[in-house]
Amino acid sequence: MAVEYDVVILGGGTGGYVAAIRAAQLGLKTALVEKELLGGTCLHKGCIPSKALLKSAEVYKMAKTDSAHFGVDTDGATLNFTRVQARKEEIVQQLHKGVTALMKKGKIDVYEGFGRMLGPSIFSPMPGTISVEMNNGEENEMLILKNLILATGSRPRTLPGLELDEIQVLSSDGALRMTELPKSMLIVGGGVIGIEWASMLNDFGVEVTVIEYADRIIPTEDEDISKEMKKLLSKRGVTLITGAKVLPETLKKTEEAVTISAEIAGETEEFTAEKMLVSVGRQANTEGIGIENTEIQLDKGYIQTKSTFQTKESHIYAIGDAIGGLQLAHVASHEGIAAVEHIAGLSPEPINYTNISRCIYSSPEAASVGLTEAQAKEQGFNVKVGKFPFAAIGKALVNGNADGFVKIIADKDTDDLLGIHMIGAHVTDLISEAGLAMVLDATPWEVASTIHPHPSLSEVMGEASLAVDGKAIHM
Numbered sequence: 209m210a211v212e213y214d215v216v217i218l219g220g221g222t223g224g225y226v227a228a229i230r231a232a233q234l235g236l237k238t239a240l241v242e243k244e245l246l247g248g249t250c251l252h253k254g255c256i257p258s259k260a261l262l263k264s265a266e267v268y269k270m271a272k273t274d275s276a277h278f279g280v281d282t283d284g285a286t287l288n289f290t291r292v293q294a295r296k297e298e299i300v301q302q303l304h305k306g307v308t309a310l311m312k313k314g315k316i317d318v319y320e321g322f323g324r325m326l327g328p329s330i331f332s333p334m335p336g337t338i339s340v341e342m343n344n345g346e347e348n349e350m351l352i353l354k355n356l357i358l359a360t361g362s363r364p365r366t367l368p369g370l371e372l373d374e375i376q377v378l379s380s381d382g383a384l385r386m387t388e389l390p391k392s393m394l395i396v397g398g399g400v401i402g403i404e405w406a407s408m409l410n411d412f413g414v415e416v417t418v419i420e421y422a423d424r425i426i427p428t429e430d431e432d433i434s435k436e437m438k439k440l441l442s443k444r445g446v447t448l449i450t451g452a453k454v455l456p457e458t459l460k461k462t463e464e465a466v467t468i469s470a471e472i473a474g475e476t477e478e479f480t481a482e483k484m485l486v487s488v489g490r491q492a493n494t495e496g497i498g499i500e501n502t503e504i505q506l507d508k509g510y511i512q513t514k515s516t517f518q519t520k521e522s523h524i525y526a527i528g529d530a531i532g533g534l535q536l537a538h539v540a541s542h543e544g545i546a547a548v549e550h551i552a553g554l555s556p557e558p559i560n561y562t563n564i565s566r567c568i569y570s571s572p573e574a575a576s577v578g579l580t581e582a583q584a585k586e587q588g589f590n591v592k593v594g595k596f597p598f599a600a601i602g603k604a605l606v607n608g609n610a611d612g613f614v615k616i617i618a619d620k621d622t623d624d625l626l627g628i629h630m631i632g633a634h635v636t637d638l639i640s641e642a643g644l645a646m647v648l649d650a651t652p653w654e655v656a657s658t659i660h661p662h663p664s665l666s667e668v669m670g671e672a673s674l675a676v677d678g679k680a681i682h683m
Contacts, residue, residue: 210350221248223528223540224359232314241323250537260296265411325498362490362529369456390482397487398425407570417447430580517547567636575639578627590620594675603663609633614672652676
């Protein structure tokens with residue numbers, strides 16, 4: 209027998225389950241359909257497990273090579289990678305239990321299975337129907353709905369002709385499941401995920417080579433951030449090759465190694481490592497969900513939506529990685545909230561994607577919000593820039609890691625902030641002040657007028673803001 213809902217959400221990742229919670233708060237009868245585990249990619253295959261591994265790598269490096277600088281000798285420190293993976297799973301399971309509890313608290317019906325859109329039901333005036341193929345093998349459930357939110361997420365992409373076997377040629381999904389660390393890793397792709405893995409594996413003692421097609425690593429970030437990241441990773445022993453076109457047809461595998469060639473400045477060069485990680489972006493999960501039964505439009509595999517997150521069919525919304533754009537968990541969450549509030553007849557503020565913070569959890573970390581210097585100039589702004597190094601911040605020296613800087617870009621004509629870019633230890637925790645400043649349309653003077661506590665890493669924001677007008681105190 210079919211069950212009727214005000215809102216059905218297809219996909220229980222960060223965007224989907226947050227949307228479900230908000231819908232329940234607004235008094236909407238809500239169902240969530242998830243074929244795997246609540247929490248989705250972020251909790252089980254992305255944000256959380258990778259950051260757990262990064263933290264273990266940081267601690268291992270500290271114990272093995274850095275602690276002596278603090279007067280703490282840790283001779284004989286060893287890595288127990290089995291325990292590293294176990295800790296990661298413990299964190300994931302704890303958070304998964306929390307999400308499950310939130311579904312019960314909100315009285316949200318969760319269907320464990322694969323959902324597919326069928327179109328309107330002949331038995332109900334409601335505009336949509338979902339068929340759920342249940343994981344437990346029971347008869348399909350039919351859900352009749354007033355509104356549907358597609359939050360089907362994404363999966364790792366690979367290069368045409370470069371097949372992933374998840375044993376020697378890995379995606380990030382496969383890499384998270386490794387039971388042993390390889391002696392060497394070749395990473396194809398120097399974007400955010402590739403650089404995080406390069407940093408992590410390097411800290412674990414793996415020999416790492418990164419091959420990036422663009423002329424610089426993390427090419428979507430400000431050029432100064434890319435240069436500093438390359439300098440600091442290279443100093444640690446990571447080999448970074450840019451301007452390189454990988455040739456999938458040259459892939460060779462033996463029991464001991466993977467070999468592939470890349471074209472660099474017109475020459476072909478061969479690279480060999482024990483394993484290869486392919487990190488060239490992600491693609492939307494839109495296959496098999498019944499798109500053909502709707503008027504929904506796709507562009508390069510991504511669902512097309514209005515600013516309200518409605519598709520061409522007004523009762524069907526889409527959010528998160530499935531619609532492209534900034535494929536970030538916190539973006540999906542806010543898109544889900546906005547979609548639900550629109551369904552409920554509220555008037556949510558349109559999301560300003562320029563003001564969304566972006567983070568890279570490597571060592572050093574990098575974080576940014578707003579325009580890069582190049583983007584600001586391309587858009588015609590009369591730019592002024594302030595930079596301030598962590599080397600002049602007392603707390604950074606106390607912490608034992610003073611690499612990096614904060615860069616602030618402002619409009620010389622209006623004094624408005626245009627972009628803030630950071631690289632260094634703990635900048636993913638510092639970026640929220642910058643994000644708030646952007647949302648409030650602050651000026652560098654206003655940020656500098658905020659009295660930052662001493663000693664703290666946050667002082668770098670005040671100094672960088674003063675530096676925009678040449679007034680930095682400690683430089």
